[in-house]
Amino acid sequence: MFVVLLNYTAPIEEIDYVLPDHVEWLAKQYEHGHFLASGRRNPRIGGVIITRPMLRGKLDALLATDPFSVQHLAKYEVIEFSPTKTAPELRIINEALAS
Template sequence: MFILALTYVKPNEEADKHMEPHMAWVREGYAKGWFLASGRKVPRTGGVVFAVGDRAEIEAYVAADPFTIHGIARYDITEVAITTTATGLDVLKG
């Protein structure tokens, strides 16, 4: 599993200008079966996506995010080998 942590490097107003294309990108990540959960950081300084799949494919997909393309946010990708989960979250185990 991967944790995709994005941090805004431009003001929220700039992020807002690219939010709809970014959200279309997020929806496509779910449609591909790669994204398991996502949301904004609080306070709003970026977001987090829990993802599964091939690292090279995930990295290429992150590079295609409109937030990446337009320099709105930078991503930190962390791979996690989940070994223990709460009941019902076995999908997180690799």
């Protein structure tokens, strides 16, 4: 699994202009089953995405299609981790990782 930290590299006015496209992109990733959670960072300096398990190359390819990436408005820090304990709601994901 991955935690992706988005760090805005442009003024918030530029971010807000592209935000509807980014939200549409996020919706597509959820439809395809790639993401588990996402949202704004506080303070509003970027965002956070928690992904389902996938190959790192696939994640990199997905992130490259984010409108924030395409328009060079954000940089991404990708943190890979292997969950060893999860809440009951996420247990099925953790069990899938163990197999």
